[in-house]
Amino acid sequence: MSVRLAGEAFDPWGEIQSFQSGHPKLAGKFGATAVFVGTMRDFNEGAAVEAMVLEHYESMTRREIEKICAQAVSRWEILDVLVVHRHGPLAPNDPIVLVAVWSAHRDAAFAACRFVIDELKTRAPFWKQEQTGAGQRWVAPE
Amino acid sequence: MSVRLAGEAFDPWGEIQSFQSGHPKLAGKFGATAVFVGTMRDFNEGAAVEAMVLEHYESMTRREIEKICAQAVSRWEILDVLVVHRHGPLAPNDPIVLVAVWSAHRDAAFAACRFVIDELKTRAPFWKQEQTGAGQRWVAPE
Amino acid sequence: MTITVRFFASIRERLGKSEDHVAFQGIGTAADVWQRSAGIPAPANTLVAINQEYASLDSPVRDGDEVAFFPPVTGGSVAPVDPRARS
C-alpha cells in the first residue's frame, strides 16, 4: 500500500511501472489490475480553464488517503493499492490523481478502485481553484 | 478506437503512453481514464501454472473486439478506447489483455471499461490451454 | 464449390484437424457442415460462426462460406472468479 503526494507533474503509467518493478512479490499473483486516472481538463462548467491550483491540508491528506486504502484492503481481497495525488499549480492535461489496485480477481479490483476514487473525492482535503478568462474561482463540490 | 492483437509480450503501461502521445487531440478533453489489465497468474484452480498458450480465431477476433468497442462508444459518452490482447505462448506474469477508456467523466469511463472486458471474455474467440505439472489442460469458461 | 470448415481448441484436438473443405452440394445449415466434416455428434455448448460472425447450428450456409466450430471462449484474464465463491 503506497500513497504519494506529488508537488510536481507525474506520469501515472510510469508510476505503475515503477511500483510493479519495486514489488516483485506481486508477480504471478495478480490476475487483475484496475486503474483510474483523473486528468485536468481545459474546460469546465462551460468555461475554458487555463490553470488550476490544488490546495490541500498536507498533514491530514496523507492520513485520510491511507485510511481510505486500508478500508479498501479490509473490504475486498486485494493484493496492493497505489495512490498518487497531485497538489500545487497544475496545467491542462496534467494528471491529478492515480488509483491502481492489484487483485487476483477482476471484481475485487474494479470495486476497490472505484471505492478509493469515490471516497477520495468526498474525504481527502483538497480544494481546486481554477483560473479562467473571467478570473479565479473555487470549484464547487459535486 | 484501436484494437491490437499482440503475438509477443507487451507492456500495457507503455501501450497507453504511446496511444496518448499518438492522439494529441485527446489532451485536455478527458478528465477520466479507466484501465483494466488482465495478467497471467502462476496458479489457477489449485495448481501451479508453468506456461499457457492462447489460441484464437484470428480473422474473427479483431472483428468481434471492434464490435464490442463500437457498442461501448454508442452506449457511453467516451472519447476513445484502446484494446490490446495477447495470443500465442505466454509465461506467468505476462499481461494478457489491456482495456483503456478515455472519457470526460468518471462514470462513463468505469462503465465502458467494465463492459468491454466483460464482453471480451464471453465473445472474443480465444481459448486458453494451461501447462501444469500434471500436463496440459484447456481452461474452462467461467 | 466448397465450404471452408474451421475447428478450434478442444474441438480441433478431438477431431485432429483445424481446417477442412467440404462440397456445398447437400449442405443446408451449419449442422450439415458439422455432420459432413466431423462425423460425430457436436459436443454440448459448441459455438458456431459463419464468415466470422456468431451463428448457430440451425443457421443457413451459402456456397463459399467459412464455417467455424469451437468451444466456449476463455479470453481476457485468467480465472477472475474467486474460487472461494464456488461451492
Place this chain on the structure above:
Amino acid sequence: MTITVRFFASIRERLGKSEDHVAFQGIGTAADVWQRSAGIPAPANTLVAINQEYASLDSPVRDGDEVAFFPPVTGGSVAPVDPRARS
C-alpha cells in the same frame, strides 16, 4: 497554552489568514475556536477537523489541539459529473 487554528481554501481567503493561535482558556468546542478566531458566523457546510481527523463544530477541543476549518473538498479529477445530467 494555545490552540492552533487553520483555515483553508475559500474560508482562508474570506478571513484573510491561513493560521491562527488562540488561548485555550474559555474554549470548549470547535465552535468556540471558530468564534474566537473568525469572529463571523461559520459558512454553511463548513467542515471541521481536530488533529487531522474529521470532527464537527460540537466536538470538544483539548489544550494543544490543531483545529481546522474548510469548505467541502474537491479533490480527485475535475468535474466528473456530466453537465448535461444537470437541470
